[in-house]
Amino acid sequence: MTPVNIRRVVLPVAVASLTIGLAACGSDSGSDSAASSSTSAASPSCPSAAPAADAKPDWTLRGTTGSVDVVASTSTTAPAVTVTTPFAVEQTQVHTLREGSGEVVPDTATVSVCYVGVDGRDGKTFDSSYSGGTPVQFPLDRVVVGFKKAIAGQKVGSSVAVAMNPEDGYPNGNPAAGINKGDSLVFELTIVSVDG
Template identity: 60%
Template structure:
């Protein structure tokens, strides 16, 4: 999702960064031509809960697509979000839904944010990246993410939990084979906005 300048990083550092946060540096792995850097850090007291939600968790958003459907429940203090997909799921227009509204400041279009997120491929329902699985939020500038991710976060408030179902055009129009994303895939993200700067 983010273009990253790794011109000062070692080759092994690039591989570690790519493996540690696939979706956030997906478009940048192996590229030296970009100009922004990403800090994968957040306040030490902040974590992304990794525990799976209980069976029967009630969705906060259900969206029928042009094919299939998705049901999303946001994360809690102790559990990761729940994203259930009836495959293949596709949308013809990017849809954003606020699952829970936070009480922090509004996120500007060009802000740097710290978020916990889970990315799910609508074609097959697979989780292709999750900071919840890693247990730590990721920090990045919104100017460097795919359009659908920016649409989901900009204008929200810190503390909010948001879901987005994005078209391929707002995600990866040509696909991202390293993440199992094919051309035309609709992507679904469940996101919690932890902090904002800038």
């Protein structure tokens, strides 16, 4: 399956158009004047190589329906997110896959991350900076609640998984990303850097 680069689809709508424009705290409304996501020329790349076929999950979560297995990214491999569909959670769940050694991310920071997003309803990847090879930078006050919950308080360098309930993601869906109303979302991300 080929991931859809949603950042290109929704970029005018969201400031940090990370993964389908996770901006506006889950709101479907946005602003055409929002700034685009940016990365520094000196930014490290997001690895795109697949993990080993026999890699064991670093996190397994049983949802109210379905389940998810997440193999964390490494410095040389992208993560793997495998979903038994339909996957749904009532409460957002955050799991630190690998703790970094950098500074703690404040909840008002601007961060640079490598990430992949998967829809729990159908198990499809809807966006991935790993496939593009470049981290995405965005302020935490401009992303949906579930993404902020996954990052704020973590250390730079950490790899984190989050299973996000619809209320912390897109309560009304995001048609441009193929996300329906009521879909739970799963992300694996690595915090590359923090500013402020």
